[in-house]
Amino acid sequence: MKRVRCPKCENYVYFDETKYTEGQSLVFECENCHKEFSIRLGKSKVNNIRQEENQEEERDSYGEGFGSISVIENIFGYKQVLPLREGDNVIGRHSVGTVISTPIETHDRSMDRRHCIINVRCSKTGRLIYTIHDAPSITGTFIRNEILGDKEKRCIGDETVVTIGATTFILHTAANK
Numbered sequence: 001m002k003r004v005r006c007p008k009c010e011n012y013v014y015f016d017e018t019k020y021t022e023g024q025s026l027v028f029e030c031e032n033c034h035k036e037f038s039i040r041l042g043k044s045k046v047n048n049i050r051q052e053e054n055q056e057e058e059r060d061s062y063g064e065g066f067g068s069i070s071v072i073e074n075i076f077g078y079k080q081v082l083p084l085r086e087g088d089n090v091i092g093r094h095s096v097g098t099v100i101s102t103p104i105e106t107h108d109r110s111m112d113r114r115h116c117i118i119n120v121r122c123s124k125t126g127r128l129i130y131t132i133h134d135a136p137s138i139t140g141t142f143i144r145n146e147i148l149g150d151k152e153k154r155c156i157g158d159e160t161v162v163t164i165g166a167t168t169f170i171l172h173t174a175a176n177k
Contacts, residue, residue: 006030007037010096012107017041066120066128067174069102069162076166077106089118090135091164104167111165112137118156118171128174130156139165 002017011032020026020041027038069091071080082102092115094103100114115137121129133153134141141148142163148154156162158173 004028004037004039006033006035008035009033010094065174067130068172069118069169070172071104071106071167071169074108074167076108077104080104084118084120086120086122089120090114091116091118091169092135093165104169106167108165108167110139111167112139115164116141116162119153130160130171130173132156132162137164 001014003012003014005012006028009030009032011030013028013030015026015028022042023040025038025040027036029036066084066086068081068083071077071082073079082104085101089102090100091102091104092098092100092113093108093111094105095113098113102118104111112135114135116135117133119131119133121131123129131153132141132143132148133151134148136150143154143156144161145163156171158171160171162169162171
């Protein structure tokens with residue numbers, strides 16, 4: 001199954017790409033906003049070049065950055081690697097009009113738009129410290145299948161498994177300086 005994003009509301013429309021040939025034009029109607037839009041199947045040289053450049057930039061930024069989270073693929077969304085920055089990283093469901101620092105592209109409605117916050121800071125000794133707390137959210141934030149309490153902040157480390165709604169991600173810390 002392939003998916004395309006509606007240019008008006010950013011809702012995903014899914015289709016079976018095996019039924020069509022390369023170069024064929026398809027017209028879709030978004031179920032959400034009823035906008036009609038079309039695409040042409042095939043490989044774009046521009047997109048491939050852009051994708052390679054983005055991968056190089058991501059590799060460079062992770063090496064010097066503050067770590068990342070890897071969102072595990074599930075029925076609601078695909079695998080994503082999202083970089084973290086120093087300070088508060090607000091994590092939640094991507095939505096038009098909601099501005100957060102680490103948006104996860106998903107259809108998981110049990111994940112809030114502002115679900116949890118990972119704070120990355122440098123200690124006096126130069127080590128990076130990662131803490132997490134609930135934003136607060138409706139369904140809660142789980143660390144290794146244990147729910148965080150109200151206003152509870154917890155230190156987390158490399159390979160920590162976090163579940164928000166029906167979506168799970170893994171923290172990858174940066175190499176400490």
